Amino acid sequence: xxxxxxxxxxxxxxxxxxxxxxxxxxxxxxxxxxxxxxxxxxxxxxxxxxxxxxxxxxxxxxxxxxxxxxxxxxxxxxxxxxxxxxxxxxxxxxxxxxxxxxxxxxxxxxxxxxxxxxxxxxxxxxxxxxxxxxxxxxxxxxxxxxxxxxxxxxxxxxxxxxxxxxxxxxxxxxxxxxxxxxxxxxxxxxxxxxxxxxxxxxxxxxxxxxxxxxxxxxxxxxxxxxxxxxxxxxxxxxxxxxxxxxxxxxxxxxxxxxxxxxxxxxxxxxxxxxxxxxxxxxxxxxxxxxxxxxxxxxxxxxxxxxxxxxxxxxxxxxxxxxxxxxxxxxxxxxxxxxxxxxxxxxxxxxxxxxxxxxxxxxxxxxxxxxxxxxxxxxxxxxxxxxxxxxxxxxxxxxxxxxxxxxxxxxxxxxxxxxxxxxxxxxxxxxxxxxxxxxxxxxxxxxxxxxxxxxxxxxxxxxxxxxxxxxxxxxxxxxxxxxxxxxxxxxxxxxxxx
Amino acid sequence: xxxxxxxxxxxxxxxxxxxxxxxxxxxxxxxxxxxxxxxxxxxxxxxxxxxxxxxxxxxxxxxxxxxxxxxxxxxxxxxxxxxxxxxxxxxxxxxxxxxxxxxxxxxxxxxxxxxxxxxxxxxxxxxxxxxxxxxxxxxxxxxxxxxxxxxxxxxxxxxxxxxxxxxxxxxxxxxxxxxxxxxxxxxxxxxxxxxxxxxxxxxxxxxxxxxxxxxxxxxxxxxxxxxxxxxxxxxxxxxxxxxxxxxxxxxxxxxxxxxxxxxxxxxxxxxxxxxxxxxxxxxxxxxxxxxxxxxxxxxxxxxxxxxxxxxxxxxxxxx
Numbered sequence: 001x002x003x004x005x006x007x008x009x010x011x012x013x014x015x016x017x018x019x020x021x022x023x024x025x026x027x028x029x030x031x032x033x034x035x036x037x038x039x040x041x042x043x044x045x046x047x048x049x050x051x052x053x054x055x056x057x058x059x060x061x062x063x064x065x066x067x068x069x070x071x072x073x074x075x076x077x078x079x080x081x082x083x084x085x086x087x088x089x090x091x092x093x094x095x096x097x098x099x100x101x102x103x104x105x106x107x108x109x110x111x112x113x114x115x116x117x118x119x120x121x122x123x124x125x126x127x128x129x130x131x132x133x134x135x136x137x138x139x140x141x142x143x144x145x146x147x148x149x150x151x152x153x154x155x156x157x158x159x160x161x162x163x164x165x166x167x168x169x170x171x172x173x174x175x176x177x178x179x180x181x182x183x184x185x186x187x188x189x190x191x192x193x194x195x196x197x198x199x200x201x202x203x204x205x206x207x208x209x210x211x212x213x214x215x216x217x218x219x220x221x222x223x224x225x226x227x228x229x230x231x232x233x234x235x236x237x238x239x240x241x242x243x244x245x246x247x248x249x250x251x252x253x254x255x256x257x258x259x260x261x262x263x264x265x266x267x268x269x270x271x272x273x274x275x276x277x278x279x280x281x282x283x284x285x286x287x288x289x290x291x292x293x294x295x296x297x298x299x300x301x302x303x304x305x306x307x308x309x310x311x312x313x314x315x316x317x318x319x320x321x322x323x324x325x326x327x328x329x330x331x332x333x334x335x336x337x338x339x340x341x342x343x344x345x346x347x348x349x350x351x352x353x354x355x356x357x358x359x360x361x362x363x364x365x366x367x368x369x370x371x372x373x374x375x376x377x378x379x380x381x382x383x384x385x386x387x388x389x390x391x392x393x394x395x396x397x398x399x400x401x402x403x404x405x406x407x408x409x410x411x412x413x414x415x416x417x418x419x420x421x422x423x424x425x426x427x428x429x430x431x432x433x434x435x436x437x438x439x440x441x442x443x444x445x446x447x448x449x450x451x452x453x454x455x456x457x458x459x460x461x462x463x464x465x466x467x468x469x470x471x472x473x474x475x476x477x478x479x480x481x482x483x484x485x486x487x488x489x490x491x492x493x494x495x496x497x
Numbered sequence: 498x499x500x501x502x503x504x505x506x507x508x509x510x511x512x513x514x515x516x517x518x519x520x521x522x523x524x525x526x527x528x529x530x531x532x533x534x535x536x537x538x539x540x541x542x543x544x545x546x547x548x549x550x551x552x553x554x555x556x557x558x559x560x561x562x563x564x565x566x567x568x569x570x571x572x573x574x575x576x577x578x579x580x581x582x583x584x585x586x587x588x589x590x591x592x593x594x595x596x597x598x599x600x601x602x603x604x605x606x607x608x609x610x611x612x613x614x615x616x617x618x619x620x621x622x623x624x625x626x627x628x629x630x631x632x633x634x635x636x637x638x639x640x641x642x643x644x645x646x647x648x649x650x651x652x653x654x655x656x657x658x659x660x661x662x663x664x665x666x667x668x669x670x671x672x673x674x675x676x677x678x679x680x681x682x683x684x685x686x687x688x689x690x691x692x693x694x695x696x697x698x699x700x701x702x703x704x705x706x707x708x709x710x711x712x713x714x715x716x717x718x719x720x721x722x723x724x725x726x727x728x729x730x731x732x733x734x735x736x737x738x739x740x741x742x743x744x745x746x747x748x749x750x751x752x753x754x755x756x757x758x759x760x761x762x763x764x765x766x767x768x769x770x771x772x773x774x775x776x777x778x779x780x781x782x783x784x785x786x787x788x789x790x791x792x793x794x795x796x797x798x799x800x801x802x803x804x805x806x807x808x809x810x811x812x813x814x815x816x
Contacts, residue, residue: 388633389632389633390631390632390633390635391631391633391634391635391636391642391644392635394642394644394645394794394795395645395748395749396645396646396647396749397645397646397647397744397747397749398703398747399703399747399748402644402645402794404633404644404793404794434605434792434796435605435608435611457792459794
């Protein structure tokens with residue numbers, strides 16, 4: 001249960017700088033049950049992958065924080081927020097798309113696309129989602145940068161934690177946690193904007209007029225952000241997230257992932273300047289790959305569940321290789337297959353088109369096509385007709401039969417529509433309602449409210465209906481556009497059996 | 498048996514294989530590991546205990562002999578419900594007031610008010626009227642169907658409201674009242690005469706195709722009908738709502754339209770009782786009920802002018 005990170009003064013032969021030996025605290029060898037978390041002090045690295053992570057972080061955080069602020073004009077009476085989950089109005093707005101609760105299958109389709117997309121990316125490039133795009137990664141990265149900004153880089157942070165409490169240490173710690181909580185609160189604050197009009201909500205939050213659930217959710221997200229990105233970090237990936245386990249089923253020997261090239265690196269040993277490279281591997285055992293790792297592992301141990309493929313060790317190793325004058329890419333995106341091939345001296349192969357990736361791609365394209373088709377052809381006008389269950393039918397004084405229906409007209413357009421409702425299927429069926437005007441040909445004029453469901457009680461009267469149960473059909477027509485919607489229904493003229 | 502001296506967790510044996518302390522119990526050589534609880538679990542457990550203690554102080558919690566500990570927040574579900582009901586009633590008050598003052602024409606013309614009345618009427622109907630009249634006013638033998646266009650006492654909004662207020666054969670002083678004599682039980686007619694009248698009534702009604710009445714018996718029954726029945730049911734059997742006399746010309750029957758049922762009704766002269774609702778509901782609720790019943794499908798338009806000339810549509814139920 002001791003802190004496994006040890007301070008070893010070691011004069012690096014080449015650079016003469018004080019280095020702190022980096023130990024992979026989460027490596028398999030260091031694993032034990034009921035172990036208290038050993039803190040990890042990732043060192044900053046520089047290089048193309050660090051730059052890529054900077055870019056991904058900026059873009060993703062910008063999307064998260066700015067999306068609710070985008071306005072989108074939908075006309076009067078409709079919200080003008082581009083992306084809005086409107087629980088009260090039971091609508092989901094996404095730019096030009098407006099979904100009703102009964103269209104939740106679009107969300108299902110989106111989730112299928114997201115998961116198949118992740119499958120595909122994993123099969124091609126390993127855990128790119130984990131390494132660059134997962135919110136846990138992005139926010140943890142952000143928190144580590146704040147930590148570094150306040151407390152300094154790896155060595156300074158280790159020394160600070162070892163040092164006895166002092167005013168300076170307390171100031172740094174308090175500043176760091178205050179900044180973390182501030183970021184967490186902003187995260188929670190942006191979250192609620194997706195569920196209400198952002199400018200109004202912002203004003204209400206600061207004037208104390210927002211509803212209790214708003215503050216509650218800001219509080220919950222503030223807590224989870226602070227806890228997950230600030231204090232739990234890599235433990236979330238290792239212990240909480242199911243993805244590292246699923247991952248194993250999604251990759252194969254040809255999937256690229258961050259890999260240490262054993263054949264080239266081993267046997268590893270420290271290297272003195274101008275010494276020969278004959279009979280030894282390129283790895284100089286400088287442990288820079290361990291020092292920069294936010295997950296506390298040693299990539300040279302091979303593929304591990306803890307590894308999120310952030311590729312920061314690639315940058316670290318490349319920098320060292322450059323310094324010692326060896327080719328870059330000792331740690332690089334490569335496949336198991338190639339690691340094994342290199343051992344036996346074969347040439348590397350890169351096979352991106354494999355049955356697995358082709359299947360994922362085909363499923364992804366198919367689901368996307370279905371989604372786009374469904375979106376383009378979604379009905380903007382429909383009707384429901386629910387027949388009265390009691391009484392099932394009514395015999396009138398002139399001998400005719402009357403059935404009552406609750407007709408619901410669903411109008412998804414943002415304008416009020418004047419429609420005509422007719423019934424057919426019985427030769428003499430007459431359609432009536434308490435307070436709806438009639439058309440010249442025996443239909444009813446129905447006014448469907450904009451973006452709403454309009455319910456009305458409709459009666460159908462017939463003398464010719466002889467069967468116990470007769471099939472009829474309601475037709476809704478918009479005379480101005482010719483658009484129609486139909487709904488089959490039953491006309492009862494005898495006691496239900 | 499002597500008490501072992503070395504008791505207490507610090508003396509419990511450590512399992513060699515796992516390195517974990519045991520609980521100190523031993524069953525035939527089998528010992529139980531005293532594996533520590535996960536820290537997160539333990540902390541949440543402690544937090545729950547702390548929350549429980551805070552809850553006892555703030556909220557009603559412990560039962561006492563005659564009451565309970567009320568808690569410092571003064572929380573009471575009963576009071577909350579009462580407050581919610583009061584809020585609801587306050588919110589509905591203006592609508593009920595409008596129901597009271599508006600004319601029926603105004604109510605029907607105002608979709609919001611009409612829907613309010615219909616909804617209020619529906620829930621009250623469900624609690625009070627449905628027992629006899631059935632869900633949706635479907636009716637049952639002896640209990641009129643309220644969804645058809647056949648009315649014994651009239652189907653305009655004001656007629657329905659009046660029936661609701663005073664009831665039928667009720668305790669109300671101005672109750673709607675019609676009494677059909679029990680021709681058989683009180684021996685006003687012989688069994689043969691009753692049979693003949695029943696055949697004649699079936700001849701009058703729209704059920705004649707179905708029932709195929711005996712022409713000779715019907716002819717004899719016609720004479721009895723002219724003596725006994727025309728005063729209320731009219732010469733053609735069209736009935737008269739002024740007396741609550743149902744029409745005998747249609748095929749809608751309160752006590753059933755079979756030959757036996759018609760004969761039985763002439764014998765017994767049955768008549769149901771509908772209570773007066775004036776004392777149970779305020780006028781606004783009675784009007785809401787009227788609107789609901791009217792909207793079940795059979796409501797009749799209010800005669801516009803010249804009530805004398807208003808045609809009585811083929812309406813009214815049978816015996």
